[in-house]
Amino acid sequence: MNPPEILKSGVSGPAKVQSPEANRPRHLLSIAELSSDDIIRLLDSARSFAEVSKRPVKKVPALRGKTIVNMFIEPSTRTRMSFELAAKRLSADVVSFTPSGSSLSKGESLKDTAKTIVAMGVDAVVIRHSSAGAPKLLTEWVDCSVINAGDGMHEHPTQALLDLFTMRERLGRLEGLKVAIVGDIDHSRVARSNILALNKVGARVLLVAPRSLLPDRVEEMGVEVTGSIDEALRWCDVLYLLRIQLERVSESRFPSLREYTLQYGLTQTRWSRLKRKPLVMHPGPMNRGVEIASVVADEVEPVITGQVAAGVAVRMAVLYELLGGST
Amino acid sequence: MNANNLNMRDRNILIKKGRIYTPEEGISSERDVLIQEGIIRRIDKGIKPGKAYVLDAQDCIISPGFVDMHVHFREPGMEYKEDIGSGSCAAVSGGYVAVFCMPNTDPPIDNASVAEYVYDRGVDEGLCMVLPHGAITQGRIGKALAPMGEMGSCRAMVRGFSDDGSTVTDSEIMRRAMEYAKTMDSLIISHCEDVSLNAGGQMNEGFYSTLLGLRGIPPEAEEIGVFRDICLAEKTDAELHVAHVSTAKTVKLLREAKKRGLKVTCEATPHHFTLDDSYLVSYDTNLKVNPPLRSRADVEAILAGLSDGTIDVISTDHAPHALHEKETEFDRAEFGMVGLETCLALVVTVLVENGVFSLEQALEKMTLAPSRIMRLERFGYKPEITEGTPANITVFNSDLEWVVDPLRFRSRSKNSPFGGWKVKGKVIHTIFNGSIVLEDMQVSPAGD
Numbered sequence: 185m186n187p188p189e190i191l192k193s194g195v196s197g198p199a200k201v202q203s204p205e206a207n208r209p210r211h212l213l214s215i216a217e218l219s220s221d222d223i224i225r226l227l228d229s230a231r232s233f234a235e236v237s238k239r240p241v242k243k244v245p246a247l248r249g250k251t252i253v254n255m256f257i258e259p260s261t262r263t264r265m266s267f268e269l270a271a272k273r274l275s276a277d278v279v280s281f282t283p284s285g286s287s288l289s290k291g292e293s294l295k296d297t298a299k300t301i302v303a304m305g306v307d308a309v310v311i312r313h314s315s316a317g318a319p320k321l322l323t324e325w326v327d328c329s330v331i332n333a334g335d336g337m338h339e340h341p342t343q344a345l346l347d348l349f350t351m352r353e354r355l356g357r358l359e360g361l362k363v364a365i366v367g368d369i370d371h372s373r374v375a376r377s378n379i380l381a382l383n384k385v386g387a388r389v390l391l392v393a394p395r396s397l398l399p400d401r402v403e404e405m406g407v408e409v410t411g412s413i414d415e416a417l418r419w420c421d422v423l424y425l426l427r428i429q430l431e432r433v434s435e436s437r438f439p440s441l442r443e444y445t446l447q448y449g450l451t452q453t454r455w456s457r458l459k460r461k462p463l464v465m466h467p468g469p470m471n472r473g474v475e476i477a478s479v480v481a482d483e484v485e486p487v488i489t490g491q492v493a494a495g496v497a498v499r500m501a502v503l504y505e506l507l508g509g510s511t
Numbered sequence: 512m513n514a515n516n517l518n519m520r521d522r523n524i525l526i527k528k529g530r531i532y533t534p535e536e537g538i539s540s541e542r543d544v545l546i547q548e549g550i551i552r553r554i555d556k557g558i559k560p561g562k563a564y565v566l567d568a569q570d571c572i573i574s575p576g577f578v579d580m581h582v583h584f585r586e587p588g589m590e591y592k593e594d595i596g597s598g599s600c601a602a603v604s605g606g607y608v609a610v611f612c613m614p615n616t617d618p619p620i621d622n623a624s625v626a627e628y629v630y631d632r633g634v635d636e637g638l639c640m641v642l643p644h645g646a647i648t649q650g651r652i653g654k655a656l657a658p659m660g661e662m663g664s665c666r667a668m669v670r671g672f673s674d675d676g677s678t679v680t681d682s683e684i685m686r687r688a689m690e691y692a693k694t695m696d697s698l699i700i701s702h703c704e705d706v707s708l709n710a711g712g713q714m715n716e717g718f719y720s721t722l723l724g725l726r727g728i729p730p731e732a733e734e735i736g737v738f739r740d741i742c743l744a745e746k747t748d749a750e751l752h753v754a755h756v757s758t759a760k761t762v763k764l765l766r767e768a769k770k771r772g773l774k775v776t777c778e779a780t781p782h783h784f785t786l787d788d789s790y791l792v793s794y795d796t797n798l799k800v801n802p803p804l805r806s807r808a809d810v811e812a813i814l815a816g817l818s819d820g821t822i823d824v825i826s827t828d829h830a831p832h833a834l835h836e837k838e839t840e841f842d843r844a845e846f847g848m849v850g851l852e853t854c855l856a857l858v859v860t861v862l863v864e865n866g867v868f869s870l871e872q873a874l875e876k877m878t879l880a881p882s883r884i885m886r887l888e889r890f891g892y893k894p895e896i897t898e899g900t901p902a903n904i905t906v907f908n909s910d911l912e913w914v915v916d917p918l919r920f921r922s923r924s925k926n927s928p929f930g931g932w933k934v935k936g937k938v939i940h941t942i943f944n945g946s947i948v949l950e951d952m953q954v955s956p957a958g959d
Contacts, residue, residue, distance in 0.1 A: 216722070295838055315840035316724040317794030325838075336842070338724030373724055399721035400729075 209308075209329045210506045213319050214339040215380040223385055226501050227349050233504070234497035236273055247276035250507050253301055254280045256312040256333070257288065262468060262492060263333050263343070267310045270499035276307075276507070294318065295325045302326040307507055311335070316373075329506045337371050343467055344377035346498040348385065350491045351422055354463055359386035364416035364462075366392040366448055367426030367475055368437070370399045374467045375426060379405050392416045392448065396437045413448050423462040425450060425475045441474050452477045463487060523547045524947065525560045526940075529568030529906055531896045533575070534879040537871045544573055546902040549945025554898055566940050566950065568906045574874055575894040576608025576639075576903035576941065578881040580671070580700075580778060581754060581826035582851065584610070584641065586632065587625070588617025593831035593923045595629065598851075599638035601829070601922035603948040605851040606905035606938035609640035609892055610829075611885060614651065615676040621646035621657040623665035630667035638948045639941075640890055644671040644700060647688045653679045656688055659695045668889055673700035675754060676801075678736055680706060685740065689749035698884065699744075700752045703736030703761075704802070713842050715788040715803040723791060725841060728803050730758040737761045741768045744775055752884060753777035755828050757802035759812030766821040776884050778824035781850055781857035782928075784813045790928070796837045796844035797928040800830070817876070818868045824884065825876040827854050831924030849922050853929050859909050859936030870909060891944070906940040913937055921954060 215223075236244055252271045256264050264280070271278045281301065283289055288297050298309065308329035311319050316336030323330045334340040352358050363382055369375045369391050382389050389407040391398060403409060410416055417423065428444055438444050445451065450464065455477065464476075464484040468491075472478040481488075526544040531554065533539075543558040544551060584598035593601075595612075602610050612629055614620030620629060626643045633641025645662040649655045651674045662669040672692060678701070679685040685701075692699050709728040714720050716727020737753055741764060744751035756762060756779045768775045782800060787807045790798055798804060816822040830847025837844050858873045879894040881887075893900045915932045917925035941949035948955060 293835060293839055313840065315842045317841045320794045321796075321840065336724050337726075376722075376724060400716045400727055401718045402721055404718045405721065 209327060211319070211323055211330045212341055212502055212506060213323070213330065213332045215341045215344050215377045215384070216339070218341075218384070220384040220386070223345065223348065223381060226345055226498065226505060227352060229501035229505065230345070230349050230494070230497040233500035234494070236500070237493070237496055242273050243275060244273065245275045246504055246508050247271070247274040250276040250307045251305060252276050252278050252308045252310060252503070253306050254278060254310045255298070255301070256281070257283050257294070257318070258312050258314040258334070260312050260334070262495070263312060266492070266495040267333060267499050269496050270503055273496070274500055274503055276503065294322070298322055298326050302328050308503070331502060331506065334373055336373065337376070338373050339377045340373040341377050342495070342499055342502055343374050344381040345502070346491055346494040347378055347424070347465060347467070348381055349494045349498050350465065350487065351463065353494070354487065354490070355421060358382075361387040361422060362390070362420045363387055363422040363424060364390045364392050364420035365424045365426065366413060366416065367428055368397045368432060369393050369402065369426070370397050370437075371429075371432070372426050378424065379407055390416055390419060394438060394447070397432070413450075414454065417454060417458060417462065420462045423450065423464050425464065425466045427467065427469065428471055428475050445474055449474060450476045450480055452479050455480045465491060468492070523561070523563035524566060524902070524942065524945070525558060525563040526566045526568045526573055526904070526906060529571045529573035531573045532871060532874050533895050533897070534875050535895065538572060542573075544896065544904070546942070546945055549902055551896060551898055551900045551902050554896065564947075566906065566947065568940070570910065571906045571908045571939055572870070573896055574905045574907065575878040575896060576892070576905045576943065577606045577855070577877045578885070578887060578892070579607050579610045579827050579829070579851065580752075580824055580881045580885060581675070582610045582612055582829040583615065583831065583847070584612045584629075585831060586616060587628065591923075592833050595632040595641055596636050597921065597923040598829075599633065599636045599641060600954045601849070601851040601920060603638045603941045603943065603954055604921045604938065604952070605854055606907055606941055606949075607639055607851060608903040608905070608941065608943045609642060609882075609887060609890070610851075611671060612641060612643050613673060613675040614644055614646040619646050619651045620644070621649050621651065623658070623661045623667075626662050626667040626669050627665050637946070638954070639943050640892070642885075642890070643667050643669055644673050644675070645669040647672045647674045647679055647699065648684065651677055653677065653681055653684060656684070656691060659692060659697050663695055663697055670885060671698045671700045671752070673702060673754065675700065675702045678702050678704040678706060682739060682743065686743050686747060689743050689747040689751070693747060693749040698750045698752055700754050701736070701740045702754050703733055703740055705732045705735040708732040708735065712803070713799065714791050715805045717788060717806050719788045719791055723794070725791070728801070730760060730805060730809065733758050733802055734760045734764065737764050741765075741773065741775060744768075745771070745773055748774070750774040751776075755780050755783065755802055755826070756813060756816070756822060757783050757805050757809065759809045762812045762816035762821055766816065766819075769821065776823045777821070778826040779813050779817060779822045780826060780828045781854050781861070782848060784810060784817060785857050785861045786810075786928070794841050795928055796839065796841055797848055797926050799841065799844050799846055800828075800848055801846040814862070814867050817862065823876065823880045825854065825858060825873070826881070827851050829922070831922055832926045833924060837926050847926070849920065849924055849927050852920050852922065853915055853927060853934070855907055855938055856913070856915070856934035856936045857929075860934045863909070864935060902942050902945045904942040905938060907936060907938045909936045911935065911937040
């Protein structure tokens, strides 16, 4: 069927010759599909966007006229706000979709919901979902860019990018950096994305957890594993703590929060004993008194809030890379 | 049977110029097969057609009709996925003349009425034998034994009992089920799984589940179940058939059990000998099956088990699901894939072409072995092409290349991960009980 004349006139002008490749929307689904060059380029770009957030007028017109939908099927505060601010600072229009009270809560499928939203003329969907692979499936259903803001236990690529950004800004390099990731690796999309990203840029990764919190054959992802946080503390340049959830106790992953803190917590005793203190990072929200003692948390707080600030810059870089420059 | 069907049966059929496979003698040189009144009357070279209807079998193999011990036809209760009509069409398109339906229907096949309903619906459709397996326990909930004796003596003559889809978790109930089944001369078909080990599991536990962040189903969940059931079969001297073998250790356990002389048989599906868990990186929900696609090492072990005879039977575990049950988040999608219309092609392409074993060995696992385990002679089926045998025949071309297109499946459901695969081997004609039910790859309504 031909479009009505009135619409045709809107696209008058010289015919553009573009390959189908060039027209295809671009996505950020995982760190796994990025090259180390891609990662470094995004980090470099984020550095220039970080400067925008420090201006009195925190806005550039890079994505003016673009529409971005935040589709957070799983609750989130910081990632969602971070994406929203990133989009707004690039002058894009942002719409938020929440599942409660929506067609999804009435039993509509994700496919139908997404198609409906995208039919309204959307350039990108930022999706957070409790099901691994949901962003990937979305790319088969909709004709716009898809950005993974965390899918189940799979990946959280922008989190890894902001973590690498923070490490690079604070320590001046990534290659050869020794990073220990402590905690519930099995359930952590943050850990998976960080392992992949750190490997790609030439950092070394040590996982610190009891075997019951590690996924099967995780060593094949190119990491080393230890059961001792004290060993890790002696070795690492960066200590990356993951959030521990009480429900893992009922799954028999470890005996109790108290036992976890004794074995794997960054306690005041462990911290004060250290002569050379590593950079301590946490994706938030922290469980003070569980994976990190409150006093230590206060001491390392500038780094952790620095991660949050980096999040906006990194997400600006991602949105700009996927949506910018095409008009 | 309607009047047309009887006319059809009366019609004489001459299958021209095919090579005949029989389990006894392998594959012959070119022959013609003359069928009169439903019975194979003459096998020779250059038979004159006379008034007989001629089916061309040039470049084809004439085999005893295929038998599938493990399908889900969803009737009664889930006809939107498949029913006995659409399932029968899929079956004969894949060369099957007899299929055994698992009892996880709604209501389940746990009594003679439902068993006879399924059996009679198959007769009504008239395309192939649709035979029910019965549930081991009432309601398939693992609490109390279902009436195996009554189901065994009803019209459907149920011999196989399975709670497939679920496992009988209580070992005491499984023990008593085996003892009772032995007395009734029945077969226990076990879906072996320690469900406590795979809570929420979506795919094989291994490197790929770690990479993809999907909850894993460890191979041990199956192996513990297999080991328990082998122990119980040894204790009770019951006949045990292990459904859909998926792991290397399961193959090993079964190999050892057979060496000890237990009455144990087992099956593998085309997807478990074709695909490993690395395919899951696409998050294609059509790859979501239970038991899950395992590692490459497990696939190799299954191929070895097929080759050395540990694995007796190739079954499809044909499990239709509607589009909306698969076009969804991976962890919300249903388990299962359809298989009737791609089985032969995968057997030829993956097993025969790759030299795992000969076409003859493969055909034995789709004809002789399942018919012997299920005692199909009770229904007039014999896994042979010999004079005087009822004509249940599959004619296929093992060299014909084609591209799988699930939209062209006769099954009501299209949940196959093999769409776009270039494969070799296609069923051309199927003859059931002397009637042509598939001619030139087209299903003929019974009696045409």
